């Protein structure tokens with residue numbers, strides 16, 4: 274698309290975004306009082322500001338093609354909903370603009386050198402927690418076969434780089450489901466704040482806070498896996514290992530730019546500590562390995578125990594539909610007392626690269642209508658249905674990235690590789706010794722020795738969070 278046509282296209286999108294988001298009265302005010310389509314159309318690139326905690330703009334590399342603006346406006350429906358200028362930029366930190374920028378003028382904010390500095394500081398205990406989809410994407414950086422499942426090599430490489438402990442965020446994916454399935458059951462019984470929306474994608478959470486604050490009660494109050502991994506590393510893990518939590522530098526290794534923003538949220542401070550100190554992406558882990566001359570294939574290793582065991586349900590968290598499938602397995606167990614089997618295990622209807630998918634699921638005497646979507650353009654359809662009172666769903670999974678976290682902006686480039694990553698995580702789920710979060714022995718131990726019950730006061734403190742109306746940002 275030429276520059277003039279692109280401008281016209283973006284101008285139309287901007288006008289569209291400003292008029293369709295009328296479900297909440299706040300947004301009507303936004304459209305009337307602050308929207309200036311002319312100003313937005315004049316921009317050739319996104320006005321990313323220096324204080325954006327997740328996204329960096331390298332002006333010298335920018336070719337002013339406008340692809341980033343188009344991605345932000347079309348896929349995430351953010352650009353065009355506010356008066357963009359060199360000093361005002363609204364961002365959910367999803368990184369869709371990074372994925373679109375072929376010139377690499379947009380990247381995640383780099384923090385890998387901060388991690389190396391912490392590793393080189395003898396007074397610090399540096400703990401890595403690795404997200405589900407990093408192990409199926411790190412090989413792409415080194416030109417290995419797409420979707421290679423490299424968990425042993427990845428853990429070994431983390432140790433060789435210098436981390437003192439290497440934990441698996443899949444553990445907290447299982448824990449997320451324990452709490453979220455309990456919450457879903459309670460909402461179904463009480464018929465309150467339905468549908469329940471998942472809350473593990475911070476870009477999605479911020480989107481609701483900015484554009485649909487009247488629906489904050491529909492978001493699950495459960496922290497994301499990385500957020501609860503952080504709070505437990507500085508409490509449960511530190512206590513059991515006899516480490517002063519103030520000496521811990523907890524590093525989350527993720528596929529995600531938005532997690533860099535998420536760890537700045539004050540709602541996630543527990544006992545005066547931020548659970549996670551630094552977030553780096555899959556790409557940044559690869560940069561650290563290159564810097565320390567660590568070969569991925571030459572290394573092998575196992576996770577440290579206590580917060581690393583995971584079921585197949587935790588493994589598929591990285592895929593679109595994975596959180597839904599994992600949650601329904603445990604909800605089924607909670608409601609019927611038996612483990613799910615058959616179609617409910619794979620739930621093919623909510624898998625794959627379609628932006629909005631749905632299924633009907635029978636659990637005991639209850640039939641649940643569920644939906645799974647990615648990118649805010651699809652989520653917005655459902656949000657408006659809830660506002661209008663026409664939403665038929667009971668439980669909805671939302672991720673910002675195409676395909677879920679396997680397609681995150683911090684992964685090595687190549688959207689063609691997303692399907693291979695999805696297949697790789699699905700295979701690992703099938704091969705897992707258990708495919709149910711509620712059977713994970715380390716999860717059971719965490720409840721027995723630290724948290725108490727699902728939904729207990731201690732669980733609420735370490736595993737749940739709150740949300741705030743951010744419509745003032747518009």
Ligand code: SF4
Pocket residue numbers: 317318319334335336337338339340341342373374375376377378379
């Ligand atoms: S996509 Fe990249 S090169 Fe194109 S305008 Fe945006 S920042 Fe510049």
Ligand code: SF4
Pocket residue numbers: 319328344345349351352363364365366367368369370371
């Ligand atoms: S990170 Fe997402 S919301 Fe922020 S500018 Fe990029 S595309 Fe838009």
Ligand code: SF4
Pocket residue numbers: 366367473474475476477528529530531532672673674677678679680681682
């Ligand atoms: S889908 Fe996953 S990788 Fe993408 S923004 Fe959300 S949490 Fe991050």
